[in-house]
Structure formats: structure tokens, C-alpha cells
Amino acid sequence: MRIFSYTMSFIIMSQNIILISNALNSLLPTRYKIRAHFFIAIAGQLSVFLGFYLLDYYTKSNLMITPFVAPLIPFIFAFFGFKESVTVRLAAYTLVLNGFMFADIVPLVIFMCLSSIFPDVTWLPSGLDNPLRAETIVPAKIIITTVITSCLNIIPFSFLTKLLKHRFITYRPAGTLKIGIALIMCLFTYNLFGDFVSFRPSPLRRYMLPGSLVFWTLSIFCLYVLVRSFRVLECSELLRLKKINKIKNDQLLSQCTRSIETEFLASRKWNHDINNHLSAITRLIECGDKETALHYIDLLLEKGIENQ
């Protein structure tokens, strides 16, 4: 029974993370080689694993390890040989991804730390007041979250990116961070509350009205984000298709322009030649050489007709 309760707890907290990180994944710069995305995903996940490992190891003494690990990501990307702009964008993305993980885990850890700081007060939800459970819940949650999120990050990279090619072209790292930080804060609050909801007996029962109000406010916000992500994806896909079509039109236009350019060059050459011929005829007329001038004109007329 408890396993179901914990699984449910995990699902509450990860469902939005997964969907939102999917939406964020789709914003990655897929104009670069598709194959590279698999390595990007692996690199991203390695960093997250590393962060989790350290977080798990130092759970009670150093909570801030993930944000310190995350800035190392650009170096990982640099190792794979990505160029500057790509690295910056991916670093922003990975920071956000790490932030999601952080928002998923830290609400639980907060309760554990508060308990260790103030041992006389029961800070833990009833599901976590048993030290044995506390020791199993956090690592279990870390493992489940990491494994599932890893799969869900690699799948979009390798499959969805084929559908979402050329996505991230206009998306700025600053934008990723802005959206990401806002989402992390929302998820953090949501998870903090989600942890309370899912443990038995639920604190919602004790504070039914305020608890339910907070729960539904946060739920509606999550619903809005999810539905909005459809719109965002639709817009970006439409933009991508329009851009591809515009580039194709530009290529068509380029062909036409080149034909006109050829016509221009031919016309300029013809004008230049006829100008020189007219200079010659003028000189012949001025010298009174009528016969040669007539012969010259006849030749030009023949040539001109041929050129037509």
C-alpha cells in the first residue's frame, strides 16, 4: 500500500516536470546534427546523475550541490566539441533541467533537514516521521525520477526531435532561463504541497478548506501551463514550417534573379558593343567614308538580326 502511496507521490510531482521538460526539450536547437542530440541528452543526464549522486550523498549537509554541479555542464558540452552559441544555449537548458530535479527533491529534503535541526518538533509529514521511511523515500524518489526523466529526455531527443526539427533557432538562452526559473519556482511550490498531500494521513484532512484552495490553485496553474505548452508548440512548429517555406521561396526567387542578372549582363554587353559601333560609324561619317560606313551598318544589321 505504501508503495502505491509513494508512487503516487512521485507521479504528482513528476507529471508536470515531465510534460514541461518535454516542451522545453522540443525547444532545443535541432538545426544541428540530429545525432548530436543523443550525445547532448546523455551529457545532460550524466550531469543530472552526478548532481543526484552528490545530493544523495550529502543530503543532510549540503543541499546546494546541484546548482554548483550544473555550471559544470558547459565543460561537458565543450568536451563534445559544440560551438560557443550552442554550448551557452544547452548550458541554459541543462541548468533549467537541473532546476527541475532540484525542485522535485528539495521539498522532501527540507522536511528532513528541519527535523534534524529541531529534533523536538515534528516537522516531517506523517509518512516521513519514521527514519526508516525517510531513508527509503528520498533515494527511491531520486532513482525513479532520474530513470524516468532520463528516458523521457532521451526519447524526445532522439525521436521527437525528428518531428521538431529546427526548433530552437530563435530561442535565446536568456529566454530559457527566464521561463525555466519561473517554472522551477512553481514546481517547487507545487511539490512542496504535493509532498504533504500524498502522505497518510493527509494534512489536507486537517486543513481541508485552505489546503484544497492551495491545491486547486496550483493545479489550475499547472493545467494552464500544460494547455499553453500546446499553443507554444503549435506556434513554434508553424513558424518553423513558414520559415522553411520562405527559404524555399527565396531560393526560387534567387533562381529568377539569376536569370534576370544574366539578362542584365547580356543587355549591358550589347549596349556597350553598339555604343562602340556607333562611335566607329560616327568617325567614318566625319571622315566622309560613306561606303565603308554603309558596309559597316549592313554588317551590324545582319549581326543584330542574328542576335535577335
Add this chain to the structure above:
Amino acid sequence: MRYPVIIFFEVLLFHFLIWISAFIDNEDQLMMISRFIIFLYVVLLFSYYVFIRRLFRQLQERESQLHFKEQAKLQVQQKQELMKVNKEARAVKNLSISQLGLLRKQLECDQFADALETVNEHRQDIKNASFPIYSSNSLVNAILYIKERLAHDHHIRVNYQVVLPENLTLSPSTISSLYCNLLDNAINGCSASAASDPYIILRTYFRADFIYITMQNSKNPYVHYTNAKADPYSMHGIGLTILDEIANDNGGILEYEDKGDTFVTSILIQYESTAEKYKGV
């Protein structure tokens, strides 16, 4: 619209079940709800993926249909444009032939003074009828000529000051895309400006390894273009996005400024072969 609504209700149900589960004590009931929640979660993820796929497929089909129509229209326009240029070039040739015929007659009749006058007049005619030269680059010249004519059709005053380097390493398609998008944006902006004397000023010059292109055009003072985001439901901003990409790919930068009734676009592009090293992965 259908897909977000389905997802919305799925997630709503999902949250509702979680909320309800907080008030259930009976372990069997809780077990049942938990199983249902997990099942719903899987369905939610699956439907999210399927809906996105369908949505994209629909968009792709719709856009490809629109693109075919657009391309057919563009081809007709281009054919007409090419025919016009051909016609103009042929008119000069025909005029030359007829003038040579007249010259021949005048010489046969020993009207030397008239013949000299005919020659001078014809030289002036050729000079007037020649295609204008705006730039040393023939491709840029052709683009500027086509766009100038388009601008004149919209009663827009055009002023070009284009100085390009001889060893221009940019590909013809890049040059074409660059100037066509830039001038198309300007013409669209002028057409929508409702100004009494709309104008376009295009300046291009080069220094060191960079080409500087600045374009100034009239615009509607009540519409502000401060956001770089392109609108996917119209073609607004797509040109600027493409220009931005061209600038980025060539180690340069695109900037634009809304000055009320004037819109200024500035592009800096690296044209030497060293630009290669700044290209993407």
C-alpha cells in the same frame, strides 16, 4: 483546439483523483484510486505524445498546401518579371536596328549632318534605356532593380547607396535572400505606413572584413515593432528571423530600431573566408 481541451480534462481528472485520495482512509479504495491514477498518468503521457504528432502532421499538411499555392503564384510573378526585363532589353535592340536602318537611308541620301544627329540621339536613347547600375555586383544589381520597380509600383521613393567589395565570398543564395528579405520588409512597411511620401534608403558599405547594411524605411507610427518574435499566423517577422540567421551564420549581427515613423534595420556581416570558422556545428 480539440487536443488541448482533451489534455486539460485528463489532467483535471488526474488532479481531482489525487485530491479525492487525500480524504480516503479505506486501503482497498485507495489502492484502486492509486492504480487508476497511474493508468491515467500513462494515458496522459501517451495522449500528449500522440496529440503533438497529430497536431504537427495537420500543420505540415496545411502549410504544404499553402506553400504550393504560394509557389505557383510566385512562379507566375517571376515569369512576368523576367518577360518584362526581356521585353525591355529587346525593345532597345529593336530600336537600335530601326535607327541603323534610318541611318543607312540617310547616308544613302548623303544627309551626313542628319546621320550624325541620328547617331548621337540613338546613343542618348541607349544610355537612357540601359538598366541602371547600383552596384558592382551584378546579382545585387538585378535584385535592387527588381525591388526598385516593385517599390515604384507602390509609389515608394527609393534611394540606394551600395558599395560592395570585389571579393564578395557570400553565396548567391545568401545575397539574394539577404537583399530580397530586407527590401521586401521595407516595401511592406512603407505600404502599411499610409505616409504621404514613403521612402526606402538602403546603404551598403564595407570596412575591414565586414559589410554594413543599413536600411531606413517609412512605417506606420501607430504600430511598434519592438519584439523580435515572428508571428507564425502571418508572415510578419519571418523575414527578420531569416536575416538574423544569415547574420549569425556569417559571424555578424542584426539590429533594428523603431523610430516612430521610421524603421531602421542594420546588419553587419563578415564576408571574408574567415567567416567560415564562425558557422554552426
